[in-house]
Amino acid sequence: MDFKLSEREELLRKSTREFAEREITPGIEAMEETGNFPVELLKPMAKLGITGLIAPQEYGGIGLGYLARTIVLEELARVCAAVAMGLQVHHMAIAALKDFGTEEQKKKYIPPLARGETMGCVAVTEPSGGSDVLGMQSTAELKDDRWILNGRKCFITNSHTSDYWLVIAKTGEGPKGLSAFLVDKDAPGAKTGRVEHKFGLRGSNTGELVLDNCQVPRENILGQEGGGLGVALKTVSESGRTGMAAVALGILQACYEEAGKFATERVLYGKPIGALQAISFYLAEIYTELDICRLLCYRASWMKDQNLRFDTESAMAKSYTCDAAARCAKKAIEIHGAYGIMKEYKVQRLLRDAMVTISAGGTGEIGKVVLGRAALAPFQKKA
Amino acid sequence: MERGIVCVKPVPDPKAWDRLRLDPVTKTLIREGIPWAINPLDKHALEAALEIKDAYGTEVVILSMAPSAAQPVLREALSMGADRAVLLSDQGFAGSDTLATSRILAAGIRRLKPFDLIFCGNYTLDSSTAQVPSQIAELLGIPNIMHVTKMEFLETRRLAVTQKIEQGYAKLEAEPPLLLSFTKEANKPRYTTFLEILAAEKRELSLWSNADLQLDPAFIGLKGSPTQMADLLVQPKTRQGLKLEGSPREMAQGLAEKLHQLGLI
Numbered sequence: 001m002d003f004k005l006s007e008r009e010e011l012l013r014k015s016t017r018e019f020a021e022r023e024i025t026p027g028i029e030a031m032e033e034t035g036n037f038p039v040e041l042l043k044p045m046a047k048l049g050i051t052g053l054i055a056p057q058e059y060g061g062i063g064l065g066y067l068a069r070t071i072v073l074e075e076l077a078r079v080c081a082a083v084a085m086g087l088q089v090h091h092m093a094i095a096a097l098k099d100f101g102t103e104e105q106k107k108k109y110i111p112p113l114a115r116g117e118t119m120g121c122v123a124v125t126e127p128s129g130g131s132d133v134l135g136m137q138s139t140a141e142l143k144d145d146r147w148i149l150n151g152r153k154c155f156i157t158n159s160h161t162s163d164y165w166l167v168i169a170k171t172g173e174g175p176k177g178l179s180a181f182l183v184d185k186d187a188p189g190a191k192t193g194r195v196e197h198k199f200g201l202r203g204s205n206t207g208e209l210v211l212d213n214c215q216v217p218r219e220n221i222l223g224q225e226g227g228g229l230g231v232a233l234k235t236v237s238e239s240g241r242t243g244m245a246a247v248a249l250g251i252l253q254a255c256y257e258e259a260g261k262f263a264t265e266r267v268l269y270g271k272p273i274g275a276l277q278a279i280s281f282y283l284a285e286i287y288t289e290l291d292i293c294r295l296l297c298y299r300a301s302w303m304k305d306q307n308l309r310f311d312t313e314s315a316m317a318k319s320y321t322c323d324a325a326a327r328c329a330k331k332a333i334e335i336h337g338a339y340g341i342m343k344e345y346k347v348q349r350l351l352r353d354a355m356v357t358i359s360a361g362g363t364g365e366i367g368k369v370v371l372g373r374a375a376l377a378p379f380q381k382k383a
Numbered sequence: 384m385e386r387g388i389v390c391v392k393p394v395p396d397p398k399a400w401d402r403l404r405l406d407p408v409t410k411t412l413i414r415e416g417i418p419w420a421i422n423p424l425d426k427h428a429l430e431a432a433l434e435i436k437d438a439y440g441t442e443v444v445i446l447s448m449a450p451s452a453a454q455p456v457l458r459e460a461l462s463m464g465a466d467r468a469v470l471l472s473d474q475g476f477a478g479s480d481t482l483a484t485s486r487i488l489a490a491g492i493r494r495l496k497p498f499d500l501i502f503c504g505n506y507t508l509d510s511s512t513a514q515v516p517s518q519i520a521e522l523l524g525i526p527n528i529m530h531v532t533k534m535e536f537l538e539t540r541r542l543a544v545t546q547k548i549e550q551g552y553a554k555l556e557a558e559p560p561l562l563l564s565f566t567k568e569a570n571k572p573r574y575t576t577f578l579e580i581l582a583a584e585k586r587e588l589s590l591w592s593n594a595d596l597q598l599d600p601a602f603i604g605l606k607g608s609p610t611q612m613a614d615l616l617v618q619p620k621t622r623q624g625l626k627l628e629g630s631p632r633e634m635a636q637g638l639a640e641k642l643h644q645l646g647l648i
Contacts, residue, residue, distance in 0.1 A: 007455055008580060011462055015575040049577025062577045 003295075009071055012064075016072045019048055020079035028080050031203025032349070035195070037086050037161050038203060039119075046116025050076070050087060054239075055094050059110035066239075066301035070246040074297070077250020078257075081353040082203030084250055085360070086119065088243030089157040093120025093166050095239040100180065100223035100231050109164055109182060118163035122240070123153035123209050124232050130155065131366045133168070133178070133232055138211060140169040140179060145218045147181060149211040152193065157360070159207035160192050166235075167211065168228045178228030182220040189214035200352030201360075236362055237311050238304060241318035244361035245297045248318075248325040251354050252290050255325065258347050259286055259332040262339075273335070282335055286328045293321040312374040319367030325354035384441040384539075384559070387432040388492055389425070389502040390519070391445050391460050393453035394509040396420035410615040412509075419456045424504025426463070426572040427565040431534055432502045433464045433573065438536075441499070442466050446491050448476060448484060451590060461583035462575045469495065473592040478605030481510075485518030487603055490596040492523060499540075499559035505530060505566050516564040525560045532568040 005013075027038045045051050053069050055061020069091060077084035090113065097109050097120075113120050126136050138151020149169055153159075163185050171179040183190055193208025223231050263274035263283060273279045296317040303310035329351035333340035340347050358364050395403055396418045404413045421429075432443045445460045445468035447453070457468040471491050479487060492501060501520075506513035513529070520527030532552065533545035546553045547566055593603070601607055625641065627634040642648045 007458055008584065010455070011459060011575060011580045012577060014459070015462075015577070015580065019574050047576060048574055053577065062581070064577065064581075068577075 005071075009068060012068055013071050013075055015048065016050070016075035017078070019044075020076050020083075024076070024080045024083055028203070031080070031082055035197060035202050035205075037119075037158070037205040038083065039161055041083065042116035042119070045087070046114070051090060051116035052094075052114030054091055054098070055110050055114040056098065059106055059114060061094070061110065061114040065305040066242055067298060067305055069239075070242060070249070070297050070301040073243060073246035074250040074253065077247045078253045079250075080203065081247050081251050081350075081357070082201045084247045085201050085204040085356075086158055086161070088239075088247055088361075089121055090119045091243060092122045092235050092239045093162075093164065096122065096166050096180070096222065096231055096235045097182075099234060100227075102219075104219070105182065105222065113164070119158045119161045120164050120166065121156055121158035121162040121209075122232075122235060123156045123159075123165050123167045124236070125153060125155050127152060127154050131363055133229060134175065136168065136170060136178070138167070138169040140171050140181060140216075142171075142218065147216040147218060147221065149181065149183065149189070149214040149216055151211050153209040153211075154193075155196065155206055156209055157204055157206055159205060159209050160195055161205045165190070165209055166222065166231075167209070168232050169211075171225055171228070175229050176226040178232070179225050180222040180228045180231040181216050182222055183211070183214065183216055187214055187216055198356060200349075200354070200356035202352075237314055240361040241314040241367070242297070242301050242304065244357055245293075245300065245314070245317040245321045248321040248354060248357045249290075249293050249297050251325040251350050251357070252286075252293055252321065252328055254346065255328040255332040255350050256283075256286050256290050258345075258350070259283055259328075259335045262332075262336050279335055282331045286331055289324040289328050293317070293324050296320055312370060315362075315367040315370040315374075318362065319364045319371065322354065322357040323364055326351065326358060329354045384435055384439050384499045386442045386444060386495070386498045387435060387500045387502060388444050388446050388495055388498050389429045389432045389460070389465065390488055390504075390515075391425045391429065391447045391457065392422040392504070392507045392509075393419040393447065393449045393456035394422045394507055397423065397508060405615060405617060410612060419453050421456055421460060422504050422507045422509075424506065424508075424565060424567060425460075426504075427567055427569050428502035428504050428563075429460060429463055429465065430570045430572040431531075431563070431565055432500070434570065435500070436464065436466075444469065444495055444498075446488060446495065447471065448479075448487050448491070454588065457588055458583060459575065461586045461588065462580045463573060464579055465586070467587040467589070469589045469591055471591050471596065473594075475593050475600055475604045478608065479603055480608035480610045481512050481514040482518060482609060483603045483607045485515050485522055486598060486607070487596065488515070489519050489522040490598055491591065492519065494591070494596065499561075501525075501560075501562040503562065503564040505564045513564075516562060520562040523560075523562070525562055526557060527562040527564070528555060528557060529564045531563045531565045534563065534569070 049062045052061035053064050057063040073084045073088055094113050140147045140149045165183040167181045167183050189212045191210040193210045195207040263279050264272050266273045300310050300313040300317040332347045336347055339345050399417045406413050435441045436443050443465040445465045448471040451472045461468050503516040517527050528544050530547040532547050535543050537543050542557050544555045627637045
């Protein structure tokens with residue numbers, strides 16, 4: 001086994017870290033206040049290679065894999081998880097196009113997304129629920145060479161910052177009754193609804209998409225008619241879960257750094273509080289969780305890069321890391337004492353951000369359903 | 384401009400400096416666990432060279448003297464956009480002071496002839512002598528402009544250079560061959576883009592030892608260094624405490640007087 005990252009991966013990390021610290025940090029306060037995603041960062045992020053990270057080079061991207069993406073998202077989230085969240089969903093849209101798009105669709109949609117001229121979003125969740133994909137109510141009907149979409153999508157990341165939406169809607173009943181569509185935001189009947197005000201990941205844009213007799217050209221179906229469940233599951237399970245896990249991993253890294261710094265600088269009873277065993281145990285726990293999560297996240301991404309099946313591993317990385325980030329953020333706050341709950345200190349933001357990652361991109365519980373199934377599989381008797 | 388050479392020194396990463404310790408016996412830095420980084424001012428030198436490359440297609444070559452373990456630092460410099468890199472590495476180079484180092488770097492530069500411009504950082508963060516750039520220029524017999532804050536082309540082979548001096552700035556004109564050493568005011572070093580990271584993997588990184596340079600061992604390394612470290616001390620940081628007493632008004636008065644005395648207000 002080789003746990004060492006390559007020179008390339010180390011350089012990607014270094015470059016992203018430098019960029020995030022210098023270019024993203026100054027805008028965090030404004031993001032916390034306004035709840036707006038910093039769209040002005042898209043161009044510089046595109047120049048670095050972040051927006052087009054997993055897009056193939058022939059479509060204007062960098063052509064890197066999922067391990068590289070995990071490292072880059074982790075470094076963004078270490079500084080600002082909200083920006084990482086916006087980018088991870090942007091990557092999901094690119095991944096879906098890469099996996100299911102026709103040559104024409106790839107040529108039309110991937111280059112502007114890779115160049116950061118706009119963002120992409122993936123719209124599965126509805127007011128009736130997100131985990132129950134088949135229970136969705138949005139419909140698509142073919143009329144005179146056009147798809148007519150009706151329905152409402154909610155809690156959609158990048159809803160108001162995207163020019164292209166990947167929308168899943170019902171074209172029939174049952175598992176074969178869903179289809180995926182590429183909707184331009186300017187299509188007749190496509191509207192954005194309310195913007196949500198979240199307590200965490202403030203700078204990541206979340207809101208509603210409204211489809212009111214929305215007209216979509218026939219060729220804008222992504223994948224086969226009736227193949228929408230496959231598009232949704234593959235995209236959420238592969239790029240969604242690994243991306244969410246990477247965001248939580250970055251939060252966890254920040255928890256460790258903030259807690260470690262404070263425990264070394266804060267003096268009580270004549271010595272740094274890190275010398276107190278109670279505090280050092282907290283740090284030991286955060287340090288261990290960080291390592292567990294990093295190994296889980298890197299393994300899942302590495303498996304994707306090796307073309308191995310990794311739905312169990314991505315669910316494990318996602319559900320464990322997001323929970324661990326929240327647990328460790330709480331510990332980091334406790335190490336800070338009263339300072340931890342003050343807005344001037346970063347740790348309180350880390351807890352708020354970590355809490356949002358738990359339900360996003362497939363809830364922790366859905367992840368455990370996948371894991372429970374995998375855990376029991378070897379013991380199941382054949383019917 | 385055909386070729387520019389950028390001298391780069393791998394130094395302990397400034398972000399890890401609070402973890403740097405001195406070995407009390409050998410008086411050397413304990414480097415274990417401290418990552419390498421490009422000397423920060425060398426990034427400004429490299430940026431200046433890359434701007435010329437962008438405008439005129441000049442070949443940019445990285446030159447460094449360091450242990451071979453510092454290769455990732457050179458790869459990072461290549462990822463910023465340099466065309467190739469040469470690492471001068473030899474057991475015999477160990478312990479070189481600034482003069483011996485300058486002899487080794489100058490020998491490397493001679494081997495890379497022809498060149499038009501040599502770019503250096505004004506000083507390195509770990510030793511801060513600022514002697515190497517001028518010594519290299521002297522050994523090569525070419526002019527040297529230090530403290531460069533701005534550089535532009537007047538004609539294809541004529542440069543206007545702004546240099547920071549004690550009382551302000553001096554504007555100079557010069558022609559290659561020339562050595563320039565840069566301050567951080569000169570430019571904002573570019574970020575390493577992901578595409579360049581991939582491209583740099585295919586760029587040449589050569590290792591040259593003294594077998595390539597053929598320098599007399601009496602003039603390099605510890606033996607060839609006229610200056611030797613006699614001692615190295617950690618300067619203790621102490622704060623002067625001042626306790627003011629009396630009523631709040633008296634204490635405020637006392638504080639104002641003290642600040643005034645120190646010339647701070």
